[in-house]
Amino acid sequence: MELYLATDGQRLQTALQSTAQLAHMSYRIGPEGTLLSSPLPPALRGGLLMLSDEGGQYPDAPQSLCRALTRECLHRRYAGVIVDGTPPESFCRALDEALTGQGRRLFLPEAAAELAPHALAVVCTALTSGSLTQRLTRAAERWGPERLALDLQRMMADFPLSGPGGGIPLTVSRLRELAQGRATYFSRPLCARYFTYRDGGDTRFVLFDDGQTLKSKVEEAEKLGIGFGFFMLPEVEDLLTVLFAPQAAP
Numbered sequence: 001m002e003l004y005l006a007t008d009g010q011r012l013q014t015a016l017q018s019t020a021q022l023a024h025m026s027y028r029i030g031p032e033g034t035l036l037s038s039p040l041p042p043a044l045r046g047g048l049l050m051l052s053d054e055g056g057q058y059p060d061a062p063q064s065l066c067r068a069l070t071r072e073c074l075h076r077r078y079a080g081v082i083v084d085g086t087p088p089e090s091f092c093r094a095l096d097e098a099l100t101g102q103g104r105r106l107f108l109p110e111a112a113a114e115l116a117p118h119a120l121a122v123v124c125t126a127l128t129s130g131s132l133t134q135r136l137t138r139a140a141e142r143w144g145p146e147r148l149a150l151d152l153q154r155m156m157a158d159f160p161l162s163g164p165g166g167g168i169p170l171t172v173s174r175l176r177e178l179a180q181g182r183a184t185y186f187s188r189p190l191c192a193r194y195f196t197y198r199d200g201g202d203t204r205f206v207l208f209d210d211g212q213t214l215k216s217k218v219e220e221a222e223k224l225g226i227g228f229g230f231f232m233l234p235e236v237e238d239l240l241t242v243l244f245a246p247q248a249a250p
Contacts, residue, residue, distance in 0.1 A: 001222050003152075005244070006050055006082075006232040009038050015233060018244040022047040023082055023230060027072070033059030035068040045077045048107075053085030062091040066098045073104055080105030082122070082230070083112070092116040107149055107228070110139070119147070120228065125217045126153040128167065128207060131189040133220055140224045149228035150221055154209045154235045155192050161203040172238055175208055191217050211242030 006023040007015040015022055026038040027049055033056070049072060059065055069081055080099060083092075083106070092108060096116035099106045106119040113121035123139050125132060139148055156175050157167030170178070184195045187207075194207045214236070218229055231243060 001218055001226065002228050003218070003244070004048060004228070004230045005236075005240075006230055008233070009040055011233045011237075012040070012044075014237065014240075018240040020046065023050045024048065024076075024078075025050045025052070025084075028052040028054065029056030029058060029065070029085075031055070031057055033057050033062075033065055035065060035072070037072070040076075047076075047078060048080050048082055049073060049076070049078045050082045050084060053083070053087065058088050058091050060090075062088075062094045065091070066094045069095060070098045070102060070104075073099070073102065078104070080107065082107040083109070085109070087112055087115075089115040092119065113143065113147070120149045121147060122149045122151050122230070124151040124153050125191070125221075126151075126155040126209070127190050127192075128155075128157070128159070129190075132191045132217060133189075136221055136224055136226065140226065145225035146227065148221075148226045150217070150226060150230065152214055152217060152229050152231050154214065154231075154239075156208045156235075157206070159205045159207065161196060161205045167207070170206070170208070175206070178206055179208075186213070191220060211239040214239065214243060 004021045004023045005015050005019050006025050008025045024047055026040055028036050030036045092112055092115035096106050096118050100118045106116060107122050108116060108119045110121040110123050113119050121143050156170040158170055159167045178197060179195060182195045182197060184193050186193055192207055192209055192213050196203055196205050236243060
């Protein structure tokens with residue numbers, strides 16, 4: 001599987017110590033639908049362009065934005081674009097056509113992948129119920145494994161064991177604090193670890209990933225022929241030596 005590490009410019013050197021396969025989170029759509037970017041080293045080449053639409057506005061006519069994206073891909077020799085957000089159909093189709101014509105890939109959120117005939121659907125592997133294998137199998141049957149990629153989001157959340165309520169996201173330090181001295185177990189359906197603890201009169205349930213569970217999710221996907229996956233900094237920064245073989249110094 002081609003595994004990419006998504007990083008911003010501030011963590012670029014940390015990322016490069018682990019892998020040259022990077023997805024660059026330095027790009028976003030501006031309020032007027034233009035392409036904005038944070039500084040990157042002039043000599044940087046290769047990887048993927050990761051586009052966020054947070055705080056931005058997709059233009060009604062997407063051609064200019066698509067041209068800016070394809071120019072940046074040509075300049076940086078990016079192999080494709082990952083869209084992080086909720087893109088409209090007109091943008092998805094225009095960018096799909098432009099990138100396909102250049103031999104580049106477009107990765108879209110699963111909910112938007114049907115809007116572009118050549119795009120890869122990005123499926124999140126951080127489940128709180130059901131079965132990861134069944135989830136990926138259904139996605140492969142729908143799209144074909146060649147049109148799938150994994151969002152290998154790191155699960156770290158604290159849930160009430162009974163009653164309503166969503167999970168509370170945990171930091172790495174808080175997870176370590178809660179797990180200290182407690183037995184942890186592996187959920188084969190979710191491909192994640194868990195433990196329980198008492199908080200006053202309530203019992204809490206913590207579901208989390210470590211390096212081995214994330215690698216197990218990759219292995220499950222590889223059995224189905226899925227060929228792409230994405231980790232993200234800083235959420236896996238403490239797991240880089242497990243997820244990626246260290247890169248030799250240039």
